Amino acid sequence: MKNLKQYIIIILFVTGIISFQSCIKGDxxxxxxxxxxxxxxxxxxxxxxxxxxxxxxxxxxxxxxxxDIIIKGVVISSDKAGNIYKSLYIEDGTGGINIKLDQKEIYNIYKLGQRIYIKCKGLYMGNYKGVPQIGYSNSGSLSYIPSTLFSTYIFKDSFPGNPPAPRVMNISDFTLNDISTLIKLDSVHFAPADTMQPFVVPGTAYGTDRTIIDKNGNSIVIYTSVYADFATALVPKGTGSIVAILSYYNGTNSYQLYLRDINDVQGFHE
Known part of the structure; x- marks a missing residue:
């Protein structure tokens, strides 16, 4: 009788453990x-x-x-490294556009390679220093789209895929239609005065321009924000490739580049 009671107690104990584990798994x-x-x-x-x-x-x-304008594009930008701030860049094979979003860590929401659609009606279009942008209006200036309105205007389609490959271009070939697209420059080098210096000059308030030069002597600047996690990395010597988002600054009537992260500086060697 005693053994029977012990057996029943053991069975109940084991059953309880299994039930408890099932509840945890279900929760x-x-x-x-x-x-x-x-x-x-x-x-x-x-x-x-x-x-x-x-x-x-x-x-x-x-x-x-x-x-009732609807556009679609694939995400080519990431703000993970801190060099891009509250901006989402997409392109569709015909061009690119910068979308101003009131959100940090956008890369967690709209990942590289994510196809999205934007219902533009109700949004505003403007430009910053010659770069077309989609955003919201705030007292007559183009502002960020509030995060509470993302789901009203921006729609994901499918899971993120591979982002578009950057177009291999020459500096001399850039046009306004290439702004806000992902490009690649091969066989370029940084200006000698910039090499072995940090991408951002210590103590600067915003960021620093560093110049790259192609084999034909054409040049363009790479702008790096003081908030970039590679701001203290040293500008390499030698020749290599640069992948970047093409931008424009009409204050100097010139194109400029934004790196997404330090991995966009590729293969430099002397």
């Missing part, structure tokens, strides 16, 4: 991952939107987009 099971999809199509390319802005909307102040 912490991950919800199924649902692939995001959209049920609408883009009706304008990014290049067409940029041209529409230049031809029809251009003004000194941000312009409200009143037409």
């Amino acid at each position: 912490f099971e991950q919800p199924p991952v649902v692939m995001p999809t959209v049920d609408f199509k883009a009706n304008m390319t990014i290049a067409e939107l940029n041209q529409y802005y230049r031809d029809s909307l251009h003004s000194a102040s941000p312009v409200l987009i009143t037409k």
